[in-house]
Amino acid sequence: MQIGVTSTGSVGVMYGNDFGNAPGEPTSDLPHDDVAFTALLADEGRVEPRDDMPEAYRRTLVRQIAQHAHSEIIGMQPEGNWISRAPSLRRKAILMAKVQDEAGHGLYLYAAAETLGVDRADLVDQLHSGRQKYSSIFNYPTLTWADVGAIGWLVDGAAITNQVPLCRCSYGPYARAMVRVCKEESFHQRQGFEILHTLSHGSPAQKAMAQDAVNRYWWPALMMFGPPDDDSPNTAQSMAWGIKRFSNDELRQRFVDMTVPQAEALDLTLPDPDLRWDDEAGHYRYGEIDFTELFEVIKGNGPCNAERMAHKRRAHAEGAWVREAAEAYAAKQAARSAGAESVA
């Protein structure tokens, strides 16, 4: 197998659930067998921790899973912003459960990444230092309560469209984490839809608030699928490796086709004058997406990039004493039980 070299340059020995070699213990020096690996993928087989795999495959997965985990964690912020101002106890309880789920999704994904020979602490460091990214969608602000609805319906809806095929990803631990995530996401999407449905069938002011949220989140949600296929250099390799199952544009089209009838049920419009049903193709056609905005947000120039990162770093620093206290308590308990044993 390959030695897991983390991108910070250290050699990883904590292999997550591959129960890896002790420090200093030599790993196998068998050369990577590309023929066997390709045959495994062609046979729809799954790659498991510590299996022989190309280093580029491992690096691609680490980057993708880490970015996915970071997105779940940063994604708690826009909605968490509304927990204290939710309009009823019912909505508050639901929103807390949803935000807790996002934390859980982040942890499943960090655990999956760790099976590839990296440490969660290193990945978190890389997020904090800006060397790893998270989804640009979370750099938009949540200005009104209706934004919580629009995030659940559109942002989680787009995420589900992206994530369902990942349940068949060739890397076993990632696929298994995605099965759990997808089961939980469908509640997220429905609660968002319900918020918008309630608002759009309420007073004119409430309906206007719902429409405004949809207007602001529609295009960023479409951008969540990434650049168009002819401008997506990594897609072909990821598909060959069985990490990705559909192209960005295929998934984006699938999302549009699902979402337009739902907007009609909400009695809300989507802010695209070119949106129309194409009877011949059997798809909705949508207008041109302004990808310069996406690339600006990715570069760090979105409305909330600096705020999200500052909040994340601060929360991590302010939680340090909790981690240290738990560690000190564990050490004290271990010392006590060792002492009790030696007396007995």
Next chain:
Amino acid sequence: MTERHGDWPLWEVFVRARRGLSHVHAGSLHAPDAEMALRNARDLYTRRSEGVSLWVVRASDIEASTPDERDAFFDPAADKIYRHPTFYDVPEGVEHL
């Protein structure tokens, strides 16, 4: 590798979905001790009543067979096909065998 300060050890989590079933590996998490590992496992892997019993095991305490040696390791079973009922010829018409 020495663990960094605040970098808790890794635990593997096994969940029994309901009585009558075995515990099944669900994933892993970091925790400072066994008690916190159990509590974190409850919050992380059973938020929707997915389990009635949990095991947590320090990842470093698990011994595993290595993928590189799997052929040699599991070979002894491969040539004992007589362990399978399909190995045996059963005469036409014999039932419940």
